Amino acid sequence: MRKLKKAGMILSMVVGMIIAACMSPAAGPEVVESDEAAAPAMQEVQSTLSIVQERGKLVCIGNAQLPGFGFLDSEGNFSGFDVDYCRAIAAAIFGDANALEVRPATAKERFTILSSGEGDVIIRNTTWTMSRDTDLGMNFGPTTFYDGQGLMVRKESGVATLQDLQGASVCVVTGTTTELNLADQFAAAGVDYEAVVFEDFDQSFTAYDEGRCDAVTTDKSSLVSRQTTLTVPADHVIINVTLSKEPLGPAVRHGDDQWFDIVNWVVYATMLAEEHGISSQNVDSFMDSNDPNIRKLLGLEGDFCAKIGLSNAGCFVDVIKQLGNYAEIYDRNLGPDTVFDLPRGLNSLYTDGGILYAPPIR
Template sequence: MKQRIMLVLLTLLAAASIISCGGKEQAAAPVAETQVVERSNSTATLDTVMDRGYLIVGVNASNPGFSYLDPDGNYLGFEADMGRSIAAAVLGDPEKVQFRPLTSKERFAALQSGEIDLLIRTATHTMTRDTDLSLDFSAPYYYDGQTFMVRKDSGIKTIADLEGAAICVLTGSTSEGNLSDIMASRNLTYKPVLFENLDELMGAFEKGRADAWTGDRSGLMTRMRNTADPSAYTLLDETISKEPLAIGVRHGDDQWGDIVNWSLYGLFFAEEHGITSANIDSIKSSTEKPEEQAFLGMRSELGSKLGLSNDWAYNMVKKTGNYGELFDKHFGPESGLSIPRGFNKPWTGGGLLYSPPFR
C-alpha cells in the first residue's frame, strides 16, 4: 500500500516537474520577442506549403457555382478552381491541393489558427475583418452585392415595399448587418428569420414563412434555380451593399500575401491579354510583347521574386485557364447558371478587374 502511494507520488512529482519546466519556458518567452516570432512566421506559409507538398484551402462545401462537393467527393466550382490555380502557381500542379469545408462561423478562426493556408469562401473584405481579425485580403476576385429574392406574385418591387415583411437570412454573413442597416436607414420595420442551415431556410421560404430572402445576388441566383419552381421568384433590381469577395490570408505574412495577390492578377492579366489554356503555348512561342514575355517567365525572372519558379504564371494559366475561362466554366451559360459578368470582367471591357503591370 505504502509502496503504491510512493509510486503515485513519484509519478506525480515527475509529471509536475515536466509541466513546470514547460510552464517556465512559456513564461520565459517575453512579450518583447513577439516581433521575432512574427517575422519568423511571415516566411512560414510558403515554406510550410513547400515542405508539405500541397496547399490547404478553406472553402464552402455547399455553394453551387462557387464551391461545392460532388457526389464523388470532389470539390467543384469557381472558388475551388481558384484554389487549384494557386496550387498550380505555387507547386506547379493544380491537383496538389486539399480542401477544408468550413462554415461561415469557422472560416476566420481556421485561417487565424493556421489550419488552412488561404481562405476562398465568399468572404467579403471589410475593414473590421482586415484589421481586427489580423487577416489580410487579396484584390477582390468577385464583385457581389446584396439583394432580395421575392415571389413574383407578392407585389414587392422595391425595398420600400418590404415594410412589415418577414425576411429570411442565412446566418454567419455580412447580410444580417447590411439588412439591419438598410432597414434602419429607411425607417422600415421588418422581422428577421435567421437560419443556420440552407435547407431549413429554403424549406421555410418556399412554404411562405417569409416574404423575402436576402443574400448576395450571385448566391440567390444560383439558389433560385434549386427551388421547386424557379419561375415563381425574382430578384429585386436594387443592390443594398458592396460585397467584394476576396481571398483571405494571415496578416503579417507579406510574401504569401504577394503570391496570392499576384496569382489572382495573373488570372486577370491572362484574360485581359487573351491568353487561354488553349493558346498559351502558341503565344509563348510567338509573342513579341515584353510584358507577356515577362508574365510567361521568358524574361525578368518575376517568379523568383515571389519565391516561386519563373514559369509559375504559365503553369497556372496552362493548367487551370484564365479568369474568364473559370468564370464561364462555373457561372456561364454552359454551367446552367448564366450569371451575367457585371463588374467581373476586365477593365478593358468596362469591368473592375484590373491587374497591375507585370514588370
C-alpha cells in the first residue's frame, strides 16, 4: 500500500512538471535591434507626374502615319487630333503645349513602350477593350473618338457586302483589334478570305494601292484619312459595312491614379469648354462669369487643378487657350475645312445628338 502511495506521489510530481513546462513561455530567437529594421521594406515608387516634371516634357506615344490624327510631315512636325490631345496634357502640366515629345510607335510596339516607362501616355488611335484593360495593365481615359472598323475596295470591283469578298485578300495591320475583328466577322458571315498582314499603316496601304490585296481594313476614320494618300483616291470606296465598335482614347499604365486623373480631366475639360461655349478665342471673356460651373472649370474657385496634383490653378485655362475646346480640336484636324470633312456624328456633344459627355467639375 505504501508502495502504491509512493508511486502515486511520483506520478503526480511528473505530471505537475510537464504541465509547468507547457505553461512557461517558449524560448525564442534573440531579437537583435538594428537601424535596418526601421528602414522601409521598399522605396516609394516615383509618380509619373514627378518624372514628367523632372524631365521637363511629356513623352506621348503617338502615330506618325495617320493624317488627321497623328502625322509627321517632311519638316519633322507632328500634327493631328491625337497629337493635339498630347499637347493639351503638356499645356495643363507646364503651361506650354510644346513641352512635348511625340514618340512614334507601331500598333504592335505601343503597349510595350508604355509598360517599359519609355512613354507616359498612349494617344494613338487605340481601341479600349477589356483584354487591354486587364491583361496588358492599361487604364483607358475618356473616349475622344467613337469609331467603327470598315473596309475599302476599288470601285471597279463592284464589292458592296462582306459576301462579295468571298476568297478575297485583305490587307491588315498585325497586333491590332482590327486583325481580330476581321477574323471574327468574316467567320461569322461564313466568308473565306486571305489576311495579308503588315507591321504598320504605311506598309498596309502601300500594298493595297499597288494591288497586292483586294481590300484594306482599319477604323473608318483611318480609311477616310488614308484614302487621301492613295495614287487615285477617287478610284476607291469605303463600303457600307461596320465590323466593330472602336472607342478610341488615351491609355496609361495601371497603378498611378493621380496620373490617370490628370489625363482624364484634361480631356473632360475640352468637352466641358465646348458645352459652355468657351473657346480659345473667348476664354478671357468668361473670367468674370458668375456661373459656378464655369468658375470651377477656369480655376476661379474650388482649386480643382490642385486636386489632380497640378499647382497652376488655371491648368484648364491653359489647355483651352492653347488648344481650344473639343470642337476646335476636331474641326482643326478633321472638320469641314480639312480634306477629310469628317462629320462628327457620335462625336458630337450629348446636347447635339452625339454621345460625348463629361462629368461635372465639383
